[in-house]
Amino acid sequence: MKQLLVEVDDDLARRLDQVAPARTRRRSEFIRRAIMAAIWEIEERATAEAYGRLPDSPDMVFDPTVWDAFAGEDGP
16 A cells, blocks of 8 residues: 655644544544545546536437346346
8 A cells, every 4th residue: 555645734634633533543544535535526527527528319228128138148
C-alpha cells in the first residue's frame, strides 16, 4: 500500500478526530472510504455528462427475455 501525507487545517483535523480518532485504525479506513466516495462521485458525473452528450437511442432498450435466451444456450 502507498502512504500519502496530507495536510489539513486545524478545524478539519478537529472534526476528523471527532468521527475517526487517530488512536484507532478507523481514521485510515475513514479517509480511504472518503477518497473512494469522492472518486466514485467524479466518475459518475463524468458518465452522466457523457450520456448527456450522446444518449442511447430510443430503440436501445434492454430486453431481459433476449438475455435469458442466450443464457439458456450454454446452460448452467
